[in-house]
Amino acid sequence: MRTDCLHEERDPWLPDRLLRTERDLLMPLLRRTPEEAYELRTACPGWTVRQVVAHCGAALVRIVEGRLEEGVFLPEANARDVAEREEWPLARILDELERGLTEAGPVIAGHEDGRLDAVALGEWVHAGDVREAFGEPHAYCGPSLDLALPLLSVTSRRRETPRLVGVLKDRDPTPVALGNAIEGRPPATFEGDASTLIRIYAGRPLVRTRYELRGATEKELLIYR
Numbered sequence: 023m024r025t026d027c028l029h030e031e032r033d034p035w036l037p038d039r040l041l042r043t044e045r046d047l048l049m050p051l052l053r054r055t056p057e058e059a060y061e062l063r064t065a066c067p068g069w070t071v072r073q074v075v076a077h078c079g080a081a082l083v084r085i086v087e088g089r090l091e092e093g094v095f096l097p098e099a100n101a102r103d104v105a106e107r108e109e110w111p112l113a114r115i116l117d118e119l120e121r122g123l124t125e126a127g128p129v130i131a132g133h134e135d136g137r138l139d140a141v142a143l144g145e146w147v148h149a150g151d152v153r154e155a156f157g158e159p160h161a162y163c164g165p166s167l168d169l170a171l172p173l174l175s176v177t178s179r180r181r182e183t184p185r186l187v188g189v190l191k192d193r194d195p196t197p198v199a200l201g202n203a204i205e206g207r208p209p210a211t212f213e214g215d216a217s218t219l220i221r222i223y224a225g226r227p228l229v230r231t232r233y234e235l236r237g238a239t240e241k242e243l244l245i246y247r
Contacts, residue, residue, distance in 0.1 A: 032136050032139070032176060033172070034130075034131040034134075035131050036169060037127055037130045037138070037142030038127025038128060038130065039169055040127075040146055040170060041123045041127045041146075042123065042124065042127060043166050045123035047165060049116070049123070051152075051158070052119075053116060055156060057112050062155045063155065064151045064155045065155075065226050065227055066148075069104075072115070073104050075119055076107040076110070076115050077100055078122070078148050078149075079118035079119035079121075080100075080104070080118070081095065081100070081103070082119070082121075082125075082145065083118055083121060085122070085129050085130060085138060086121070086122060086126050123145070126141075127142070130142055136180070140177045140180065140246075142173065143170060143173045143177050143245075144224075146166060146170050147220065147226070150162035150163075150220070150226070151226070161217065162217040162220040163192075163216055170220070174220070175200050178223065178245055181244075181245040182202065183244075184202065184207065184210060184238050185202055185204065186199070186201050186209060186210040186238060186243065187199055187210070188211070188213075188219055189212065189213045191215055192215045192216055193215075198219075200223070200243075208237060209237065210235065211235070211236045211237060212234070212235050214231065214233025214234065214235075215231075215233075219233075223244065224245065224246060225246055225247075
């Protein structure tokens with residue numbers, strides 16, 4: 023039995039702050055990168071950088087325009103959105119993404135149930151996918167991490183992951199608490215760097231990482247399945 027699911031108060035404007043901060047960090051990188059680099063493969067199976075960016079822009083603009091029909095963010099729908107943008111010039115894809123990063127946050131804030139908050143976190147993770155494909159440092163870390171971690175805390179509770187107490191060796195020594203307490207089960211523990219914690223919860227490759235995880239499996243902690 024979970025004992026504290028969703029008792030943490032939601033900050034409705036946290037997704038907006040994360041998206042706008044990421045816009046200011048990511049868009050200059052995207053606009054100065056040669057177009058041929060967009061054909062590099064990413065951590066998302068089968069998707070190039072161009073396809074990840076197209077997906078991100080499409081998802082955010084759907085939120086902006088209120089086109090949120092049933093199944094809108096399932097893999098099949100995501101694939102259709104990406105396919106629709108195959109013939110778009112790269113500049114148009116980037117413009118759509120920048121619009122989404124700018125305009126989606128207030129719409130997400132207006133959904134009092136918080137059901138779209140995880141989309142904002144997913145956009146930030148995809149920005150990490152792009153950085154990693156480009157060979158940029160701190161792919162799943164960087165200046166936006168201080169906004170992403172509290173959003174991960176809320177999302178991990180909504181996605182019914184078990185309680186985990188994490189000590190991040192490259193961050194503030196205060197432990198982070200994620201997921202929900204389960205009666206009769208002690209919290210899992212994590213020791214490692216922040217980007218590795220993000221990789222675990224987002225289901226990203228863990229090659230060349232070092233961490234200690236006790237009391238839970240990586241599969242149990244996934245928030246995007």
